[in-house]
Amino acid sequence: xxxxxxxIYTVSEITQAIKNLLENSIGExxxxxxxxxxxxxxxxxxxxxxxxxxxxxxxxxxxGANRGLKFKLEDGLKVICxxxxxxxxxxxxxxxxxxxxxxxxxxxxxxxxxxxKKKLETQGLFAASHKKxxxxxxxxxxxxxxxxxxxxxxxxxxxxxxxxxxxxxLRDVRVQGGQAAGEIAKGIEELNDFGKxxxxxxxxxxxxxxxxxxxxxxxxxxxxxxxxxPVISAVGHxxxxxxxxxxxxxxxxxxxxxxxxxxxxxxxxxxxxxxFKHELNFxxxxxxGQLKNRLTGLTHMLKSPSDRLLEKQQQVDELLAGLNYNxxxxxxLAAERSSSLIQRxxxxxxxxxxxxxxxxxxxxxxxxxxxxxxxxxPGDKIRTVLHKGAFISAxxxxxxxxxxxxx
Amino acid sequence: xxxxxxxxxxDLKKLQKIVEELAGGKITLxxxxxxxEEGIKIAQSCSLALAEAQRKVELLMKKDGKxxxxxxxxxxxxxx
Numbered sequence: 001x002x003x004x005x006x007x008i009y010t011v012s013e014i015t016q017a018i019k020n021l022l023e024n025s026i027g028e029x030x031x032x033x034x035x036x037x038x039x040x041x042x043x044x045x046x047x048x049x050x051x052x053x054x055x056x057x058x059x060x061x062x063x064g065a066n067r068g069l070k071f072k073l074e075d076g077l078k079v080i081c082x083x084x085x086x087x088x089x090x091x092x093x094x095x096x097x098x099x100x101x102x103x104x105x106x107x108x109x110x111x112x113x114x115x116x117k118k119k120l121e122t123q124g125l126f127a128a129s130h131k132k133x134x135x136x137x138x139x140x141x142x143x144x145x146x147x148x149x150x151x152x153x154x155x156x157x158x159x160x161x162x163x164x165x166x167x168x169x170l171r172d173v174r175v176q177g178g179q180a181a182g183e184i185a186k187g188i189e190e191l192n193d194f195g196k197x198x199x200x201x202x203x204x205x206x207x208x209x210x211x212x213x214x215x216x217x218x219x220x221x222x223x224x225x226x227x228x229x230p231v232i233s234a235v236g237h238x239x240x241x242x243x244x245x246x247x248x249x250x251x252x253x254x255x256x257x258x259x260x261x262x263x264x265x266x267x268x269x270x271x272x273x274x275x276f277k278h279e280l281n282f283x284x285x286x287x288x289g290q291l292k293n294r295l296t297g298l299t300h301m302l303k304s305p306s307d308r309l310l311e312k313q314q315q316v317d318e319l320l321a322g323l324n325y326n327x328x329x330x331x332x333l334a335a336e337r338s339s340s341l342i343q344r345x346x347x348x349x350x351x352x353x354x355x356x357x358x359x360x361x362x363x364x365x366x367x368x369x370x371x372x373x374x375x376x377x378p379g380d381k382i383r384t385v386l387h388k389g390a391f392i393s394a395x396x397x398x399x400x401x402x403x404x405x406x407x
Numbered sequence: 408x409x410x411x412x413x414x415x416x417x418d419l420k421k422l423q424k425i426v427e428e429l430a431g432g433k434i435t436l437x438x439x440x441x442x443x444e445e446g447i448k449i450a451q452s453c454s455l456a457l458a459e460a461q462r463k464v465e466l467l468m469k470k471d472g473k474x475x476x477x478x479x480x481x482x483x484x485x486x487x
Binding site: 135136137139142159164167168170194270273276279280283291 | 423426439
């Protein structure tokens with residue numbers, strides 16, 4: 001009877017065997033898949049799965065490997081990674097230990113940018129409500145840039161020519177490379193601490209997306225956001241807006257344009273001041289003019305005493321003239337009245353009666369007018385006056401009854 | 408001496424108020440003349456501050472937690 005020699009593995013032995021087999025025969029691979037069940041452990045290690053339509057594989061990326069990662073791993077992200085297949089004995093699981101990972105499609109950097117942008121936006125770093133107004137006139141400007149770069153030359157040149165009243169405090173930093181972001185952020189903070197500037201310009205000249213990358217870093221965005229002084233972002237670029245631009249209180253596309261903002265402020269202020277002066281002159285001249293007009297009016301109304309005397313004299317003259325007229329008039333009236341009276345008198349005169357054939361008898365010698373027959377007796381002498389001439393006669397007979405006279 | 412920003416902005420506000428008061432025409436000539444004189448003075452000093460050419464360009468340094476300013480030589484920068 002042949003003894004069947006049988007080898008009995010322990011679990012650890014078989015696991016080790018599998019481990020050796022897998023690790024040796026597959027070893028290091030490039031792998032494409034979609035991330036799911038992503039977890040970042042407090043140790044700094046990342047644990048997740050990679051899957052496609054049909055299969056899934058556990059994945060681990062240890063802290064040492066993921067430390068320099070520019071973008072964030074998240075569920076649903078399609079990635080290409082490099083790693084080695086490994087068997088994790090304690091759980092009886094095979095998995096892939098990832099050394100390098102990059103997003104499929106988008107470049108890693110671009111993805112990182114998009115992810116950070118989204119995060120900062122959610123946290124309100126781009127909010128219009130947080131943006132500070134620029135000062136009416138910044139008399140002292142802080143510039144965070146490289147003193148060896150073109151940006152600083154451009155800015156200083158334009159300020160020298162157009163706004164020489166502006167003092168400049170430069171904070172020299174690297175504007176590209178790995179340490180640039182940290183230095184830029186620190187520069188912004190230090191200018192805030194220094195405090196003797198009214199405005200900060202964060203700037204560098206144009207360059208490739210790579211060159212401008214520090215201005216897309218979170219540390220720079222946060223420094224701008226936290227700056228108490230208003231910040232202008234002036235990073236030379238053609239296509240993409242940097243995160244610095246989005247956080248800054250104002251952004252322009254070239255360093256020169258940042259300097260021009262200040263020059264324009266100066267020019268518009270000078271114009272405004274000239275306008276103010278003009279308005280002041282107008283107002284004061286207007287007020288003086290109005291007062292002059294009032295004065296002329298009042299002078300006109302205020303006559304001199306000699307003028308008033310003349311006025312009185314004239315009044316007297318007028319009254320006298322009136323008086324003369326009235327007197328003449330009343331004299332004329334009186335004359336008229338008297339002549340009519342004379343006419344009436346004439347009409348009443350006995351002489352005029354006599355002219356009509358009547359006569360007047362007077363008893364002599366008294367010459368009393370005889371009106372009654374009892375005044376006379378026969379024998380009396382009577383003087384009779386006619387219209388023309390007179391005669392004396394003696395009374396022969398007297399009749400009591402006038403009817404007997406026969407007249 | 409360059410004007411400080413707060414002083415300048417304060418002056419500008421004051422000037423604007425004077426211009427409005429004077430345009431309102433509700434004050435006596437004596438007051439107007441006083442305001443006018445003050446206004447013109449402020450406008451002139453503000454204009455002067457903007458025309459100032461005495462600018463400084465300095466480099467901010469920080470050593471042992473202390474700030475210092477060094478002169479920055481920009482004499483090679485041409486006025487275009």
